[in-house]
Amino acid sequence: MKIFNMELFELFTIPFMIRALVGSILLSLLFGLFGTFIVPRRVSFMADGISHASLLGIAFGLFIGTYPLIYAFLAAAIFGFILAKVSEHSRITEDGLIGILLTGGMSGALILLSFVPGYKPELFSYLFGNILSIQWVDLYILSGFFVITCIILISQWRTLVMSTVHPDLARVLKMPIKRTRYFLFIGTAIALIAGVKLLGVILVSALLITPVLAANQIGTSFKSTIFLTLLIGIVGSVTGLIISYIFDLPSGPSIALTLVLIFIASLFYSSLPKQKKLNS
């Protein structure tokens, strides 16, 4: 199939596109797995909160003139820990705490950035994403994080599921829900920063939330919903990436919009009468 005098398959031979596609797939899988347990806990806002608050880490890195993403990871991990710890026992609701972290982190970031002289083009790429700048070393780190996440998820799978579906019973059964909670929040926070490269701070929450919500419209069991979440994430991010390359559009918003369109399609599908769904 030719698009603008170029065969579509040629896209998959360009090195930076290969890296971008592999990165998209890995991030879709990570976000799909975390999102499955984050969205039902009604902390979806966490994605926005953590990604915006991590700007504090990015601003600090720019301020001292070193690799900002390392400090963004650190800030995200700390905020994830605070979220897991404080919301456990206090009178503050999780969404309230996320709001405080978001505004606190953003405010701190803007103040720090006011001390950094000159135009900051890297800031633009963190805000809106630049998947095409992903390097092989980034992919190796992401792959390692993905493998570690899968190992921990498999070992904690039953606890994660039961603490999401019936938290009281999980505690009666003496499952290690506290440890699992910390893993979930800190792991999601770190994955969110990895996703900042793809979608940017402003839109990274789209990859965490939208596939889960779309899959919930179509899935008929827990197992099928997880599979659909991962599939929708991959299809949405790969399609959005290809569209952004072909039409020279920003990658982050293209992916986010593609996911939103898939969600709208899933809503339409779920509103069909049952018989029509079965026939289709």
Added chain:
Amino acid sequence: MTRIENPGFTDNIIECQNLTIYRDFHEVLHNASCSIPKDSLTFIVGENGSGKTTLVQSILGLLPINEGEMELHSDTEKDLIFGYVPQSVNFSKHVQMTVSEYLKYSASVPSDLIEETLNIVDFPETHLHNRLTELSGGQTQKLLLAAELFRSPDILFLDEPLSNVDNSSEKHIIDVILGIKNQGVSIVIITHDWQMVSSYADHVICLNTNFLCELSSNCICKNSLSKINIKNIQKATPDPQSSHPGYCYIENI
């Protein structure tokens, strides 16, 4: 505050001494003492807000004990296995879990035993592949009970187990509960159903705190119990005005 688990040869599976428990920084139970006998059917009664669910949740470890002591007595070296069926559970609509998946995750029920497990509580076969969010309140309670029964608990806590169940299933559920009691499971039920208490209770724990410590015809427990086949009515919070031994009656409010 202490929670002690130890094997021992007592007639009680759980003993609570001078418990004070807070919920959301508000004191719900103050200086309450009670015991739950083994192999018996114990009812916890009391007016709304008296602390029935709070007491049960603190025994299960869902709420911390602020003051007092709780002893858990197991006949073996192993910890007690608790079973718990709350009055209601709000399953998230963002989790599309089916009935059979719930049984696998909550009680590790093998696939070939799912139908048999659900038949025990008269759960309709036609809803086997339904999602949790599609179940009615009564179907949910039956499912939760089925899962807990499969886990063979030493003590099973039920919060208003018949509140959402239809009349045709009520007798069946009661027979199931009595059946497992005869198999050596201690049962604790929170209820406002005095007829059920009258008919089936071996032991009653009353958490009402409005009372006059004198033998009186104005006793809510006494007036509500039509049969005198209750071995014990245990008043959890003692009357500070009196040193009567044994049990106190309470004023009809």
